[in-house]
Amino acid sequence: MLPPGFAQRMRGLVGTDGVVDRPESLLVYECDGYTLERAAPEAVVLPRTPAEVAQVIRALWKDGVPFVPRGAGTGLSGGTLPVEAPVMVCTSRLQKIESIDIANRRVVAQAGVVNLWVSRAVKDAGLHFAPDPSSQNACTIGGNVAENSGGPHTLKYGVTTNHVLGLELVLPTGEVVQLGGPVEDRPGYDLTGLVVGSEGTLGLVTRATLRLTRVPESYRTFLAVFDSVADASEAVSGIIASGIIPAALEMMDGLILRAVEDAFHAGLPVDAGAVLLIELDGPEAGLPSQSEEVRELCKAQGAVEVRTARDDAERTLLWKARKRAFGAVGRLAPNYCTQDGVVPRTQVPEILRRISATAEKHSLRIGNVFHAGDGNIHPIILFDERNAGEVERVLAAGTEILEACVALGGSVTGEHGIGVEKIAQMPLLFSPEDLHAMATLRSVFDPQRRANPHKLLPDSKVCVEARAPRRQAAM
Amino acid sequence: MSQSLRTSPFEEAVGAEYVAEATAGDAIDGVAPRWVVEPGSVKEVVEVLKVAHQRDLTVIGRGLGRHLTLGNPPRRADVIVSLGRMNRVLAYEPADMTVRVQAGCSLVALGSALHENDQWLPLDPPRAPRTTIGGVLATNLAGPLRASQGTARDLLIGIRTVGPDGTVVSGGGKVVKNVAGYDLPKAHVGALGTLGIIVDATFKVRPRPQHEGALEISCSDGAYAAGLALELRDTCEPFWLQIANDGAPPKPWRVIVGAGGRHEEVVAAVESYRATAEARGALSRTVPNAAEVRRDLADASAQLAHVVLKAATLATRVGAWLDVLETAAVRVGATPRFHADLVCGVIRMSIDSGSAENLGELVAELRPRFEDEGGSLIVERATSTQKEGLSEVGGVWGDPGPGLSLMRGLKEAFDPAGRLAPGRYVGGL
Numbered sequence A: 001m002l003p004p005g006f007a008q009r010m011r012g013l014v015g016t017d018g019v020v021d022r023p024e025s026l027l028v029y030e031c032d033g034y035t036l037e038r039a040a041p042e043a044v045v046l047p048r049t050p051a052e053v054a055q056v057i058r059a060l061w062k063d064g065v066p067f068v069p070r071g072a073g074t075g076l077s078g079g080t081l082p083v084e085a086p087v088m089v090c091t092s093r094l095q096k097i098e099s100i101d102i103a104n105r106r107v108v109a110q111a112g113v114v115n116l117w118v119s120r121a122v123k124d125a126g127l128h129f130a131p132d133p134s135s136q137n138a139c140t141i142g143g144n145v146a147e148n149s150g151g152p153h154t155l156k157y158g159v160t161t162n163h164v165l166g167l168e169l170v171l172p173t174g175e176v177v178q179l180g181g182p183v184e185d186r187p188g189y190d191l192t193g194l195v196v197g198s199e200g201t202l203g204l205v206t207r208a209t210l211r212l213t214r215v216p217e218s219y220r221t222f223l224a225v226f227d228s229v230a231d232a233s234e235a236v237s238g239i240i241a242s243g244i245i246p247a248a249l250e251m252m253d254g255l256i257l258r259a260v261e262d263a264f265h266a267g268l269p270v271d272a273g274a275v276l277l278i279e280l281d282g283p284e285a286g287l288p289s290q291s292e293e294v295r296e297l298c299k300a301q302g303a304v305e306v307r308t309a310r311d312d313a314e315r316t317l318l319w320k321a322r323k324r325a326f327g328a329v330g331r332l333a334p335n336y337c338t339q340d341g342v343v344p345r346t347q348v349p350e351i352l353r354r355i356s357a358t359a360e361k362h363s364l365r366i367g368n369v370f371h372a373g374d375g376n377i378h379p380i381i382l383f384d385e386r387n388a389g390e391v392e393r394v395l396a397a398g399t400e401i402l403e404a405c406v407a408l409g410g411s412v413t414g415e416h417g418i419g420v421e422k423i424a425q426m427p428l429l430f431s432p433e434d435l436h437a438m439a440t441l442r443s444v445f446d447p448q449r450r451a452n453p454h455k456l457l458p459d460s461k462v463c464v465e466a467r468a469p470r471r472q473a474a475m
Numbered sequence B: 001m002s003q004s005l006r007t008s009p010f011e012e013a014v015g016a017e018y019v020a021e022a023t024a025g026d027a028i029d030g031v032a033p034r035w036v037v038e039p040g041s042v043k044e045v046v047e048v049l050k051v052a053h054q055r056d057l058t059v060i061g062r063g064l065g066r067h068l069t070l071g072n073p074p075r076r077a078d079v080i081v082s083l084g085r086m087n088r089v090l091a092y093e094p095a096d097m098t099v100r101v102q103a104g105c106s107l108v109a110l111g112s113a114l115h116e117n118d119q120w121l122p123l124d125p126p127r128a129p130r131t132t133i134g135g136v137l138a139t140n141l142a143g144p145l146r147a148s149q150g151t152a153r154d155l156l157i158g159i160r161t162v163g164p165d166g167t168v169v170s171g172g173g174k175v176v177k178n179v180a181g182y183d184l185p186k187a188h189v190g191a192l193g194t195l196g197i198i199v200d201a202t203f204k205v206r207p208r209p210q211h212e213g214a215l216e217i218s219c220s221d222g223a224y225a226a227g228l229a230l231e232l233r234d235t236c237e238p239f240w241l242q243i244a245n246d247g248a249p250p251k252p253w254r255v256i257v258g259a260g261g262r263h264e265e266v267v268a269a270v271e272s273y274r275a276t277a278e279a280r281g282a283l284s285r286t287v288p289n290a291a292e293v294r295r296d297l298a299d300a301s302a303q304l305a306h307v308v309l310k311a312a313t314l315a316t317r318v319g320a321w322l323d324v325l326e327t328a329a330v331r332v333g334a335t336p337r338f339h340a341d342l343v344c345g346v347i348r349m350s351i352d353s354g355s356a357e358n359l360g361e362l363v364a365e366l367r368p369r370f371e372d373e374g375g376s377l378i379v380e381r382a383t384s385t386q387k388e389g390l391s392e393v394g395g396v397w398g399d400p401g402p403g404l405s406l407m408r409g410l411k412e413a414f415d416p417a418g419r420l421a422p423g424r425y426v427g428g429l
């Protein structure tokens, strides 16, 4: 329960239109992209400026109210699910790109700026913000920082943490700290690096200083068509082993291909077992020979065809098809759930075998569209929540797949985060001492666990019990 | 074997032959430790730290000892934990492009293992042959390659450390992409061993470029060199890009730009750099042995002098700062030499020890000006006497910025008794 007069006081800070507390309006906030669990907050506060964020959080601190930070709500691990945190502080009105320094390749953006806006703002200067999650036209910089998001092109260019140089962080007390900044090498611990990927559990990020990257001079984009997922994954290993680092190396299996083709008519081969979307980029001089090698490598692994995007329009279409694949999946089943495991690259064929065995075992359809070059899988489990017992089977299959990733030497998440979804798997990866060290780190920033409680770390049993009644896994 | 050695508290932990009484050469900035112990396994490191914990002894980790001059003098140094015996490559999976290696393994030893598969860990700190994995992580030193390859933080994917009470903590993992839990490895990069002793680390490795090339351009002064370097950066992403002013007087300024990749890529890049230089009317020459020149540049500042200042700024400010630094150094009677990485905004100024008597004065004058712009000026190398002269002006590090209270919190949380390299880090941590 919120303290009396809470909403009124918040409106005093952020304006009358800055607080959402009518139950029907709160429904929008009851989940993010992870829809298996839902719970609406009691109030959503939408500050207009970083300074207002600090005021809001200071007030929450005084009232003893824990909060959940939220950006665009595209997260896929339930990071924005309110668990014993009645207030959501949403950054969607923090939309300013505050400064652009082309010569030094730096941008300062507020947390609610959408990922793609940054690249658009600096496009004419031939620069971009390299991390490109498939959700980039919706997700926010704050969300990217919180999840340490990746994307297709992070194979060559690195993930969010490699492109964030500084942060403004509002601690759960409301105190504002500046970490890092446009100049590199500030002496001291890499606090910026620790906050990136902390899923909103160390405070709320209000501003980020980002590094810009030059847009490559040239591209070659290929669509390599294979009869089977197994052949395609062998080709992935072959390309990586050859010493070529493609800018992106993405796989879509037959199930996904057909859904995507139905939706976008990109001319994808609907009877293929799998395709690889391969992109090489860099100075033009190096591309012809690398292209030839990639073609040869694909052919050697049994590619039935290797198409080259003829022009920018075709390249854009292929990428659109890939980046919107999740959306297209909506055509296949009323519900879907995406996993985000990682395996060592050489284990991609093996994990795909295991995924298909899992699908069979639980009588589920599972599609695969993923960052193959990194070994970062995204099995998409299709289901219909109205069917009795199906949600349980989905959860069981998801868990099995993640356990298989760990058994193969990998991780349970490559870019979507732990959130609430994968807390139970943390002990598979980390010892009690490791987890204790993480809890210790958290206590430095947030000793009272006011910022996004019960996320990322398995904390106490209390929380699991308290959460159970909220779980409305749409059954 | 001397009496005190036999009664050393660490004998049981590592065996008598791996405990030695410290000698004068083991002193760190004039602070003499009592013992040097050489554990051979993680288990032994744990035992050593437990003993240190029970006896309230301070611990400083050491690789091959080449970079211990970085940092403030420790407040105390009871025992040095030398990781020299823990020098193995634990797991190298060329096809996965990852490698797990013990902290005492030298960069060169690791490099030759990777070389067999045409891969490398592109970290090039000064004195690479005498630098261990633990050392390069703890100091976060980097060389010219940083411009395109990043620093240790960008390549490290997993770490294992032993805390001050002997607790083993792992962070990260062994896959190239992983966001499970906090990114604990980042806490240890550049932390000088103040949060834990690093025992092993996992990196992503990269393919070695098949070819390298470089172009050298003579310049009239530092500002001109920086202006040209900025243009070169925008011509074609350089593999590395250095401004140097390091010869014998009259010390010509030069810009050296490196290209890496396939033969045809390298040729095209070098040609485009040449065109940029020519458009400015500058004289350029192709450097025949690019990789060697690159390695020499990595070593240059450390080879040249006993005092090295490292300034960090924005790319566009490099030229102006070179000028300011030179004027200030000349005023205190020093002959400065410069190596700057324009892409990263890092300037190293080397001055000979004799003329560095006024180091404190120089730092006092320059440091606030860098810090006012959000940059920094650290003393990367100096003698212990010179460091003493810095105590009034913020030590070797200067102001770590507004994050200091969180940094202090981190240190207190991970090393509550302050027994890991106490005093060497920022803010007296």
Ligand SMILES: Cc1cc2nc3c(=O)[nH]c(=O)nc-3n(C[C@H](O)[C@H](O)[C@H](O)COP(=O)(O)OP(=O)(O)OC[C@H]3O[C@@H](n4cnc5c(N)ncnc54)[C@H](O)[C@@H]3O)c2cc1C
Pocket (backbone or CB within 6 Å): A032, A033, A068, A069, A070, A071, A072, A073, A074, A075, A076, A078, A079, A080, A091, A111, A132, A133, A134, A135, A138, A139, A140, A141, A142, A143, A144, A145, A146, A147, A148, A149, A150, A151, A152, A199, A200, A201, A203, A204, A205, A206, A326, A327, A415, A416, A452
């Ligand atoms: C179709 C689709 C495709 C996707 N593709 C990718 C992909 O390719 N790669 C990838 O990595 N992810 C992908 N995602 C996942 C998601 O888009 C990213 O995790 C994204 O960064 C989340 O941003 P957001 O603004 O939506 O954050 P939200 O979902 O609102 O929040 C995510 C987490 O961040 C925290 N948070 C948000 N803002 C802040 C802040 N300012 N300060 C502190 N904490 C904050 C929240 O508390 C929560 O824990 C995809 C999602 C969808 C729906």
